[in-house]
Every structure is written in structure tokens, then in C-alpha cells.
Amino acid sequence: MVVVMTADATASDLASVVERVEAAGGEAFVSRGESRTVVGLVGDVTGFHDLNLRALPGVMEVVRVSTPYKLVSREHHDPSTVYVGTTRVPIGPGTFTLIAGPCAVETPEQTLAAAQMAAAAGATLLRGGAYKPRTSPYAFQGLGEAGLAILADVRAETGLPIVTEVVDPNDVDLVASYADMLQVGTRNAQNFSLLAAVGDTGKPVMLKRGMSSTIEEWLLAAEYVAQRGNLGIVLCERGIRTFETTTRNTLDISAVPVCQSLSHLPIVVDPSHSGGRRNLVVPLSRAAIAIGADGIIVDVHPHPDAAIVDGAHALEGGDLRDLASAVRQLPPMVGRRPALPTERRPAA
Amino acid sequence: MVVVMTADATASDLASVVERVEAAGGEAFVSRGESRTVVGLVGDVTGFHDLNLRALPGVMEVVRVSTPYKLVSREHHDPSTVYVGTTRVPIGPGTFTLIAGPCAVETPEQTLAAAQMAAAAGATLLRGGAYKPRTSPYAFQGLGEAGLAILADVRAETGLPIVTEVVDPNDVDLVASYADMLQVGTRNAQNFSLLAAVGDTGKPVMLKRGMSSTIEEWLLAAEYVAQRGNLGIVLCERGIRTFETTTRNTLDISAVPVCQSLSHLPIVVDPSHSGGRRNLVVPLSRAAIAIGADGIIVDVHPHPDAAIVDGAHALEGGDLRDLASAVRQLPPMVGRRPALPTERRPAA
């Protein structure tokens, strides 16, 4: 941390800053210039934050230098791979993982059909929501445990491990008893009780970016999960809120390389919910693969025009074939191979 | 709802739209023009939303016409007053309510001192946080139930009803057993489990706007509370996330008259957290009063430079006297009188 004093700060203002830092067990290095004095702080930065130095007289600015997250930071840590399910499907460097399935679980038939479409397109993980956080209380909220049971049946049938959302700390144990990976959605990106609860399960977690979270806030949310001893976290960029309205959200594709430089956690992209329109899903998927994402998570539906939730962007037919083709051809161009279950992988 | 067909939509495309609407029990009025056909829908709009009309061939756009919220809508409903505490302090039309207190409860002494400062400045409700949602897991998270007990003691001493935040559905009953009004913070603005839980308590709720919530999303969040039979909701504008960085958030002062035209719920302004700087609190408070807010909620602290949380904007001394003066002088200019407890109010 660096404390910048105002032009008219007095010697006693400066002394107060130094004193407070040293009282907290830190070191303060004073650098005097013609017009300004700057104090460099060394020690436990988080502790310094609570010192409230900005409120002291003569302090103009306090600039944080270290990153505020530790467990998920890229410093001193190579990129991680997260393994999902009993078959250990990897998400991480060197592989590209297609996660696909219906936005919402509606019926056993619809879910199975969607899972088979997903698998045929190259997916090795199945997504599907049984608990849906909806902006309006009048919209369909998901099937709940009945939906989880359907997902488990489809897993038994297809062998695809399940990624599914949880929205309430009270449901975490129940959802974890069915799911292979727990998803925390954009509206819960700073629901710290939920983050701690999914951390406690020890199951892999897919952490969507809050629609107005900065990358730093997102990594701090991941730190809440990691603090519970759970480093099986996959970040998911799904678009941020901006002034542009032709797309539902603005996919922040730059977040992929930025996160990869700041954190060791894998990162996937959701091209379905960011664009909100079917004709954007394949182009955005191609961009995500080319920029080096560790995977994508895509909505598919056997009958998009009958889908209860988000049918407007679910893939089927020709679009899905285009996606399958991109998922086959592009990852090798960026040094990645398909993420097969570890046990099925050919010996080196 | 209005469905706009593409220029090349066929008669059969149009028939499909009409059929689907009528199958759902609605009426469809077709209006043919030279270049476009438009279909007006009448009936249960929420149901229409799930019809997924946008996915039908030949449909260019679906425009919602009715507001999606009902219980909190201003249509057919005069502006409400919400009464807080056993002494029934009003928040609503005709009055102006000053809510003040420490950002976080730290000690009995600090809380009592802050409450007395608040009361001296004209506050008739006490704010104070025992559960603090913090961006970093390494920051102070509040005293929990010990903090609630301190607040209750200070209420007994000062007579000020308590407004305090709750962040986890599991804590709602505990917090409600101490508090007079439950606050839902900006990070939980779309935590629907929490909204339902506070709705169930029947206690008044202060619902802060999500930092990236549109006004419509905010009113839909209020609808989640209202659906549990609880209309004792007060909206709180606290700044939104924008590109401007000189202030912590951008106070959307226009939201006050906009909400008052769309909803019958009272609305207050938080000038402390939006600006994030002490010298902005009094000017923003004056703006809030002048534009017709039903109240403001302000951080005060006996020793801001020692505050554990958000000391950078807590008021004391001269600033607090300026606030007191604004709270005395400005409300009458917009037809409001101070919000005294109902029982202490002079007879008409």
C-alpha cells in the first residue's frame, strides 16, 4: 500500500500515519518530494485496510498495491485443473470442455433428449437447472428436488456428470447430494452465505461473474469459496451489464486472458446467456475457444420454441452442428484437446 | 404485450402466434400495415411471457406494455406509509424521516454515542449493522448476535427503533426478533430466498437497490417481499455502478420521482454509501430532501477516523450540524414535516 499525502500535510500528519501503521505491526517508508510526500507500507495489507488511513488529516489518497485475494491468486501458483464427477472430467489448461444441456429441467424426456444432443455435439458435462433464480416472482422457478432426480436419472443413462445451480444456503446439502458440480449464478455473485456453504461441500463450484462485478470483486467472491478449503472453483464469464441493449449482456471476452493472468482458476464462457440470441451463440463460442477459454457452457433444447425458460437462445439442429464442428476444429489451434473423462483418456 | 412480425412473416407465421396466445387464454388483435403486421395481446401478461413468442418464426420483437409487478405498483394504489417500531415512526408522504447511526456496531459505547448524535440531529430511527456483507472475506464481518443485543440495549436507552441488515435466510428469524425493520443490502438485491424470508416475518423491510439493478428489477425484487403478504417495504436508492470513479457509486437521484410515479412504496436515499466521501453527504442529503424523498439514511460515528467500516464518510461535528440544519429547514419547502413517532405527535 502507498499513502499519498496532500501538498499541505504537516509533519504531524505524517507522523500520525507512520505511527498508526507501526502500531499495527507494519513498516512505513517515507519518501519526500518537492511537492508531495509518499509513504510506502509493508506488512499485512488487509490489516492496513482496516486502519482507515484515508480518514487521517493530510492523507490525499491510499493506493493498494498487492492483490487483495490470496488463495485464488496466480502468484506462486500454476494454472489449476478442476475435475468433475466420478469419471473426473477435467476443466483446465490443455483441454477444452464443452458443458451443455437445457437451461431448465422440465421433464425427463426433454432432459434426456437435451443430454443426448449435448453428448453428440461433444459435451462431456451436462448442465441443467432445477432451481431457477428469476427476476419476476411470477416466472417459473424450477422443479426443485424433482428436477434433481431427473438429472440424476439422465446421468445414469448417459454417463454425463451434472452441473446444476443452487440459490439458497439451505438447499446446498440437498443439491450437493445429487450434483457433481454446484453452480452459483450471477445474481448470487456476492451472496456470501451461499458462497461459504458451497465451499463447505468440497464439491467443484462453477462461479458465474456478477453482472456488475469487477474482476477483482469476482476473484474475491472465489476467495470466499476457497477460504472454506475448497479450491475446486471454475470461473464463468457470462456477460456484464452495460449501456448496449442489442445483446442481453455484453460478453467481456477480455476477462478470459485477464483472469488467467491474475488467478490460477480455470475459466469458461457462457455464450448463451450473454448474447441472449441464438444466432450469437456459435460466433461467441468460436471467440471463446480462440481466446483460450478452458471451456464453454451452452444451452441446448430439443424444442427451443417450447422451452419454458430462455428458449430464445437454446441451440438445436444446424446451429448445434456448427457448434460441434467449432468444438472439434478450433481447440487444437490454441493447443487444447477435448476434455474427455480422465478414465477414458487414451494412455500417453 | 405487442408482437411485431418481420417484414417477410407469412400468414402461417401470424396464425401460429395467434393460436399460441389463444391457447393460453389470451386475446390477439391483429393490425396489418403496408410493411409490418403487429399483434396486440390482451390477458395475463405474465403467462404470455412464458409462451416464448419471440422464438416463433416471423416474430421480430415482443414488446411488453404492462408493468410486470402488481402488488407494489402505483396503479390503483395511493402512496403508502410504512410505520416502524412500537412507537410507529412513519416513512411516507407528508413526512421526512432521518435514519442515522453507525455503519457497523462495534461496541456498546460507540453505538450509544452514535445513537445520541443521531437523535440530536433529528433522527427518529437508528441504523446499525451487526451482519456486514463485505467484498473481501478478510474484512470485518460484523459482531453478529452480540451486535443485535447492543442495538437492543441502545434502543431501550434512547427509544429509537432499530433498522439493521440481514444477509442470510437462516438468520432472518433471529434478526427479526431484535430488529424493528430489516434491511436487505445491495449485494442481496436479487437473493430471492432472502427476500421471501424477510417477507415472511411481517416486519417492515428496507430494500436497497442492487448496484446494477434497473428500477424495474428493483420493483420486482420488492414484489418478492410483497408476495409473502408483506407490504411494509421502503425502497432505498444508494447509488448505481457506472463508469465514473470519483464517487463510490453514482447516486441516481432521478430514481426518487421515477419510483414515486411507478410504485406506491416510500423511498429513501442513502447519501453516505453512494458518494463514499464525507464532504458529499450533506449536499446529497439536501438534494434528496428537495427532490421529495421520504427520508434519508446516514452513517454517523463518534470517532470516524477510528471506525472499522466506512469511516471515510461517517459524519460527526460540523458536518452533522449542517445535516441537522438541512433536515430542519428543507422538508417544509416540499410539504413535509419531521417524522415523529406517531404516539408523540401533537393531536391535529
Add this chain to the structure above:
Amino acid sequence: MVVVMTADATASDLASVVERVEAAGGEAFVSRGESRTVVGLVGDVTGFHDLNLRALPGVMEVVRVSTPYKLVSREHHDPSTVYVGTTRVPIGPGTFTLIAGPCAVETPEQTLAAAQMAAAAGATLLRGGAYKPRTSPYAFQGLGEAGLAILADVRAETGLPIVTEVVDPNDVDLVASYADMLQVGTRNAQNFSLLAAVGDTGKPVMLKRGMSSTIEEWLLAAEYVAQRGNLGIVLCERGIRTFETTTRNTLDISAVPVCQSLSHLPIVVDPSHSGGRRNLVVPLSRAAIAIGADGIIVDVHPHPDAAIVDGAHALEGGDLRDLASAVRQLPPMVGRRPALPTERRPAA
């Protein structure tokens, strides 16, 4: 400026930074800590900017400490008053100036009627556009010089000095030959040729904030005008672009006190174009007065529903009377009196 080195910067990395700064005539103060080294820079900050220190190996961050604008800065400069027209109508501390008139000049009759309405409501400056920057090339672009002539006639009739927009550097001399104050609109907020050209005229300038300009960028735009020797600049906050769509733009009311703390220039608020809806104009005007703006600029029109441009928010009738009443009653509450022409002001 402060340069923060990475954790693994070498002694030679550090030496390069110091060398480059000293070569540019600056001083570099090195402060070594356990985990980081920080270099404080003293001297000509603008020059340092061009040193491209961020590109040197071992440099993690370069933090600017001084403000990048000089002539318009509040440092070493009391708040300014700008005088407009031959009658010297003031805009600045201690007074409150109502600027009103039609969005676009349409006819002599409409302009005169609007000016008379404005004057009756307390306006002492007349606004009106002859050159309109329109998002669509198919929309009405203004009357051009014919509109300026109408404004001049109405000034002769009413005595109100004229504020009018200029959009092309080539028109600046022509517009300046008619106008008392030149307005630069939001779309030209970083049209540096235009800024220099209006600066050269020596006429007072009203500089609207760019719809996505940070306050710092806005003050730097003002610096472009000031650099031509023209300090007669009035800032105008008119709303910024955000995700909220119920208002045309989001009025950043906090910008008023923020600018007053950073710059000596007066600042006014445009409540008409920010909200974009008639029923928001009076509430936003009250907020602007209460927060301490030096004035407001408001659209009025004798027949809003026949207005060619922006009729949706032009005031008339009851709304205008409400505005007049706010302009009479509120400024004294914040220590301001109406901004009469200097020559008509009663002797002290």
C-alpha cells in the same frame, strides 16, 4: 507520480526507472519495502506521462498523484464567476442563474413566446438552438444562421443574453457574432478542434459533459478552452450514460459538489435533457438548487406537443409555475440570490 515496482523487479530495473526520470529533469525518490519498492516522482508530471514508464521491465503500476489539469483546477484558485452578455449576468458563487428557452429555434413567434415564458419564470439568460447535433441524419438539424437572427431579435425585444450551441469549428465565428455565450454539446465534449475554436473567441462557453466523460476528462476538455486564454467557462452536468433506461440519461447530481471541489469553474445542471421526461424537470431542478449548483438550464416551449425537437420534456403552464416557485424559494436556503444583470442589481 508514484511508480510501483513488481515483487521480482531487479536492481537494474529500478535503475532504469530512476535514470529515465532524471534524464527528463525530474527527481526520483526510492522507497524500499520488504515485498515491494516504490518510486516517488517529483517534477513535471505531464512530461513523465510521456516517459512511458509503465512499459519498462519491473514496473507494476504507475499512479498519478497530481491532477492533470492546471488552469481550471481549484488548487490556488477561488471559485469563479462568469459574466454573460452586455448586461453581465453572473453565473457563479452567491447567485443562482435560471437559463431557459426553447430546445430548438423554430419560428420568431415560438422563440419570442418561449423567451417571455422564460423571463416570467425568472430566467435572466435565454437558451435556444440554431444548430442541432442529431443522432439521425434524417432528423431536423436546426435553422442555422436564420435561427441566430431570430435569437438576436428576441434578445433585442426581451433584453435576455443568448446561449446557443455551435457544432462545427467553421461556424464558430459566425455563431460568436450573434451569441453571448457559446454552448458545446455532449457529443462534442472531446471535439478538441471545436474546443480550441470556442476558446479563441474569448466569449463565455458552456461546456456540457460528454455522456460518457469522467469528471477528469470533462475538466481536461475545459482545459483545452482555457489554454486559449479563455477562462469564461461554465460546466454543465446533463446526465451520463448508464444501464438504467427509465430516464434518457442518469443525472449525476454528485458531480456538482465534486466539480466544485476540483475546479474553480461554475457548474449548472440541465434537468431537461438528463431526465427526458417533463414530470422529472421540476424535481431535478429542486435537487440541483439544493445541492448548490450555480444555475440550471431548462427547455420551455409555448406548445410542447408541437415542438419539433424534444417536446417530451419542454415545460409550460403549471410545471413552469412550479419551476418559477422553486427558483424563487430554494436558492436562499443555500445562500444564493437570483442572478440579475449586474447593472440592474441594487447597490450594496
Add this chain to the structure above:
Amino acid sequence: MVVVMTADATASDLASVVERVEAAGGEAFVSRGESRTVVGLVGDVTGFHDLNLRALPGVMEVVRVSTPYKLVSREHHDPSTVYVGTTRVPIGPGTFTLIAGPCAVETPEQTLAAAQMAAAAGATLLRGGAYKPRTSPYAFQGLGEAGLAILADVRAETGLPIVTEVVDPNDVDLVASYADMLQVGTRNAQNFSLLAAVGDTGKPVMLKRGMSSTIEEWLLAAEYVAQRGNLGIVLCERGIRTFETTTRNTLDISAVPVCQSLSHLPIVVDPSHSGGRRNLVVPLSRAAIAIGADGIIVDVHPHPDAAIVDGAHALEGGDLRDLASAVRQLPPMVGRRPALPTERRPAA
């Protein structure tokens, strides 16, 4: 256009709407529902815009249905190719164009070296700025005509046509006398005088998106150029302003397919200025190619750490080789071949 009436609109309110539309030569189709009446408008939509229907009593909302731009619209128009320079380098469907060069022209040596680096990496067009719009008046503003002369010399030496920015309508003829393609920058995205002036030259125009322009506003800006009879327009996505600060701007990669669906104009991506950091340029370039952009425009510099402007993201060495490799390998995956000068292209 569709006009939605309020629930309590009277028959006379409705009649006024119909009358006004018909008086303007349009047709109005009335559709009555139980709770609302909707009026569909057919005819000249732009004319309707000026009818100010929103201001009429009983009107709740006016929804535009047709696109407001015509000449640049994709309706009735296949995707265009724009040819640049005497050698007719194409930008458009089927090809991928690499435009590269220094951000600012500094010296003949630096410009030539950058051009040779660009050509070696596969560039067939040279970028370079002689007029730089800078946020601060104290920053380097470009060499002006001397810079243009350097660019012309380098073109003679390398055969690469020149793309260069113009910032003032008065400079347009001069710049056009040197340049093969005129660039309009983000700060001038709504400088309508400049847009008209570059349109008048008949030279190809590269139109950068305004940093807060919606896609619709951007296409309307292009319409200003097109209206002067100049359809040689290439759109350039260069990042938009959002709340995220780890990147200089947020590259809106979705804008590529969205623009391609709305407009026939080619679109390129600027990965240098959007990210603002060297390590993002190659990943963003890969994403741009994969999503189907018609080209990219990239900063290169022989000595980035000595660059006067934007050295922090200029490419050289290994990064430039990575870019060259992506430009060779990826376009064929999306059905594109390198954009060679037409005259050098092998016969079919």
C-alpha cells in the same frame, strides 16, 4: 412504429394520434384490447419521429419498429467489400485484412521500421496517426502534415496503402490528399460535421465506434457518411466504456456478428486500444478472427518502450510473431483468405 395508449386514454386522445399520423401522410391501424389500445403506424417512420406523438395525452409509449438507418442497413443489401488504395486491398466477406502500424507517426525511421514489421506479419494496409486527439491538451498531438508526408514516403517504399485519422473538418481535404483511407476516431463518433466532410471526399472511411455509442447510434453515424454518397465505410469496434477497469475499454466482441446482421458494412476490430495492454492483443486478435471479423487493426512499434503514444500495447518481437501466426492459421477456419491487393491476387 407502434403507439401504446395508457389504460385511461380517451377516445379523443386516440383520435388525436390517428389524426396527426394521417395528417403526416401515414396510416394508423387501431387495435383495441381489454386494458390497452395499440396503434400501428405505417409510412415514413422518420417523419413520424418528428410528430412528437409521445407528448400527446393518453400516449404511454412509442415503440420504433423499423430501423432508423437505411443506406447502411443489411435489409435488401448483401455484405459489402470496401477496397482501399490504388492496389485495391479489400476489406469484406471472404477475406481477412490485417491493418498494422505505429499509433503515432514520430520519425521517418520509426514509421518505416513499423511498416516493415507490419508487412512481415502479413499486413496489407498501414495505419499511423499524424493528428492525435488526446484527452489532455498537454499530451503530444501529432506531427500534422509532416506526419502525412512521412506516411506517403513509407507507402512509396513499401507499397502499403495508408489509413490515417482526421480530427477537424478543416483538415479533411489535406489529409485526404495523402491518405488512402480516412479514420474517424472514437471521440468524434458523433461529430456530424466531420462525418459529412469525410463522406464528401469519396475516400474509404474507417469509422470507430464511440466509446459510449450504442450500435444503433454507430450505424446512424455511418448513415451520415453514406448520405454524402459515400458507401466505402468500414466499421471498427474498439471497446466501450463500462465499469470494469482492468482493461482500458471493454471490447464488445458481440458487436461483430450483431453489426453483420444489421448492416452490410464490413467490420474490423481494434484489439490494441480496447485492451490497452500488450499481453491482451494477440488473444483478442484471435477472438476477433474466430468470430468472423473482416479484419483487425493493430499497433506495432519498433521500440515500444520509447513510443510517445500508447507504447504500453504496441507489439514487437515474439508477440508480433504470434500475431502473424494467428493471422495465417485462423482465417481459413472461418472461410476467409488473406486480403491481398486485388491486382496481386492469383487468377481464379
